Amino acid sequence: MNIHALLVSRFSEALDKLGAENAPVPVARSSRPEFGEYQFNGAMALAKQLRQKPRDIAEKIVELVNLDAVASKLEVAGPGFINVHLSDAWLANQCEQALNDPRMGVAKDAEQTIVVDYSSPNLAKEMHVGHLRTTIIGDAVVKVLEFLGHKVIRQNHMGDWGTQFGMLLAHLSDKLENQMAETALSDLEDFYREAKVRFDEEEGFADRAREYVVRLQSGDEQCLKLWDQFIDISIKHSEEVYDKLNVSLTREDIMGESAYNDDLANVVADLKEKGIVVEDQGAQVAFLSELADKEGKPAVYIVQKSGGGYLYSTTDLAAIRYRCGKLHADRTLILTDARQALHFKQTEIVARRAGFISDEQTYEHCPFGMMLGSDGKPFKTRTGGTVKLVELLDEAVERAGKLISERDTDLSEAELKEVADKVGIGAVKYADLSKNRTTDYVFNWDTMLSFEGNTAPYLQYAYTRVQSIFRKSGISPKDLTGAMRFTEKQEHALAVLLLQFEEVVGVVSREATPHVLCTYLYDVASAFMSFYEACPILKDGIEEDVRDSRLELAALVAKTLEQGLSLLGIETLEKM
Numbered sequence: 001m002n003i004h005a006l007l008v009s010r011f012s013e014a015l016d017k018l019g020a021e022n023a024p025v026p027v028a029r030s031s032r033p034e035f036g037e038y039q040f041n042g043a044m045a046l047a048k049q050l051r052q053k054p055r056d057i058a059e060k061i062v063e064l065v066n067l068d069a070v071a072s073k074l075e076v077a078g079p080g081f082i083n084v085h086l087s088d089a090w091l092a093n094q095c096e097q098a099l100n101d102p103r104m105g106v107a108k109d110a111e112q113t114i115v116v117d118y119s120s121p122n123l124a125k126e127m128h129v130g131h132l133r134t135t136i137i138g139d140a141v142v143k144v145l146e147f148l149g150h151k152v153i154r155q156n157h158m159g160d161w162g163t164q165f166g167m168l169l170a171h172l173s174d175k176l177e178n179q180m181a182e183t184a185l186s187d188l189e190d191f192y193r194e195a196k197v198r199f200d201e202e203e204g205f206a207d208r209a210r211e212y213v214v215r216l217q218s219g220d221e222q223c224l225k226l227w228d229q230f231i232d233i234s235i236k237h238s239e240e241v242y243d244k245l246n247v248s249l250t251r252e253d254i255m256g257e258s259a260y261n262d263d264l265a266n267v268v269a270d271l272k273e274k275g276i277v278v279e280d281q282g283a284q285v286a287f288l289s290e291l292a293d294k295e296g297k298p299a300v301y302i303v304q305k306s307g308g309g310y311l312y313s314t315t316d317l318a319a320i321r322y323r324c325g326k327l328h329a330d331r332t333l334i335l336t337d338a339r340q341a342l343h344f345k346q347t348e349i350v351a352r353r354a355g356f357i358s359d360e361q362t363y364e365h366c367p368f369g370m371m372l373g374s375d376g377k378p379f380k381t382r383t384g385g386t387v388k389l390v391e392l393l394d395e396a397v398e399r400a401g402k403l404i405s406e407r408d409t410d411l412s413e414a415e416l417k418e419v420a421d422k423v424g425i426g427a428v429k430y431a432d433l434s435k436n437r438t439t440d441y442v443f444n445w446d447t448m449l450s451f452e453g454n455t456a457p458y459l460q461y462a463y464t465r466v467q468s469i470f471r472k473s474g475i476s477p478k479d480l481t482g483a484m485r486f487t488e489k490q491e492h493a494l495a496v497l498l499l500q501f502e503e504v505v506g507v508v509s510r511e512a513t514p515h516v517l518c519t520y521l522y523d524v525a526s527a528f529m530s531f532y533e534a535c536p537i538l539k540d541g542i543e544e545d546v547r548d549s550r551l552e553l554a555a556l557v558a559k560t561l562e563q564g565l566s567l568l569g570i571e572t573l574e575k576m
């Protein structure tokens with residue numbers, strides 16, 4: 001059920017009857033419960049057009065609009081707003097349908113093919129906190145898109161190619177003389193640092209590194225074998241993080257930079273032929289007047305360096321051509337931190353000029369801000385190093401375990417472990433997901449693990465509350481078949497919220513903003529707590545049909561929390 005869409009269609013019919021077929025149909029959520037739940041705001045503009053008084057037009061629309069079964073009251077307010085008060089009977093009926101439908105009445109969208117490029121770590125190094133954000137947010141976006149019926153193609157655009165591999169392979173080759181690759185690469189951060197020191201300080205090493213680059217690019221077999229080993233172990237490191245995070249990425253989703261290697265020369269040749277790039281000081285560049293500076297000088301976008309080398313940009317152009325041309329992506333979403341925004345803007349301009357993207361296809365860079373430490377500076381270890389994700393996630397589980405065992409709980413050892421796992425990982429993921437992704441956010445253990453406020457533990461706890469009500473009642477949700485019936489304002493408010501789920505996932509799918517879903521789930525959980533306080537369920541003296549109706553409403557709360565959290569990649573628990 002999409003209340004907003006329903007109201008738009010009903011008001012649109014009313015406007016047709018008024019003879020205003022093409023008038024816009026602005027319907028918004030009301031700002032306060034006294035104004036009902038939704039508001040039609042189109043009467044004022046229409047009045048101007050028809051040269052009538054706005055309130056008169058609004059009254060006419062109220063006469064014409066067919067909302068008898070949906071609204072208990074329509075009132076004209078202020079200069080000509082129409083406030084819609086939804087009817088309890090209609091809400092109850094819709095909630096029953098949602099409860100009995102596996103998709104909770106959420107319709108699927110017209111199917112699109114959507115490429116989502118996320119996680120995409122650089123394999124020459126350990127994944128860092130920036131990759132945590134793209135992985136978590138990207139995975140939630142993917143799940144929402146799939147839930148809405150789209151064909152989603154995950155693309156893990158790993159940085160597995162480029163000149164830095166010369167240095168790494170030369171170093172690896174030396175190390176393999178007396179140890180196994182697994183041991184040599186057990187700590188990628190250390191390995192990278194060692195190689196870099198040698199590159200900067202050891203005589204002859206830099207030359208060897210450059211030789212390795214040439215050998216790698218010319219397909220030298222021994223060199224490719226080394227590279228394969230390096231990549232394989234490095235991917236395993238990422239998989240360990242994916243596993244702990246419980247994200248849906250697999251090896252099949254990897255389409256790293258190296259996959260486009262053979263296509264780069266073709267891309268540049270194509271751009272040259274189309275006159276999109278020209279030679280400038282030996283390099284192949286495009287001039288982008290769309291992004292000119294204050295003096296009118298166009299931005300310079302390089303696709304091939306003067307020595308013939310290719311760049312990050314060349315690979316991204318090849319990737320666009322593949323995704324739009326071969327995979328037929330209607331939309332391409334790319335999640336990286338905001339510092340890459342200009343790169344993607346420029347890349348899109350060049351790709352459109354070249355016809356790699358058609359007018360119907362979109363290319364959407366979804367930027368996010370930085371993760372900051374409590375000092376407001378980029379998140380680092382106490383000694384200033386990069387934080388290893390595996391260690392961060394282990395710490396989350398450990399902290400959650402401690403917090404849970406300090407609470408009054410009757411969980412067994414095994415249950416405790418499971419709860420710690422789900423709460424700890426859930427907390428880290430949710431802390432990230434719940435912030436508007438475009439802003440920086442401060443990483444804070446205490447807030448993210450708190451059982452109060454907009455956190456994963458709070459939502460997981462709300463879910464277990466419902467489960468415990470059902471356990472106490474001895475009734476299973478399946479056995480509830482009676483009609484729902486609302487009399488209290490808390491029931492009404494909760495029902496309206498529950499029926500807004502579809503509107504919310506729609507926003508997330510269009511804007512790649514999981515925080516909208518987080519805020520929504522938090523509102524649902526809070527509305528449930530208020531409802532539970534005001535409307536007793538299992539107390540003596542509560543009539544059976546009232547009890548059952550309230551149990552059904554609680555069951556829909558649990559269903560919504562479970563579905564919503566699962567779209568965010570966060571697990572629920574039966575008790576905690």
Ligand SMILES: NC(=[NH2+])NCCC[C@H](N)C(=O)O
Nearest residue numbers: 117120121122157159316336
């Ligand atoms: N098509 C892309 N450029 N995707 C994003 C790649 C992100 C890059 N590997 C990084 O770590 O910053």
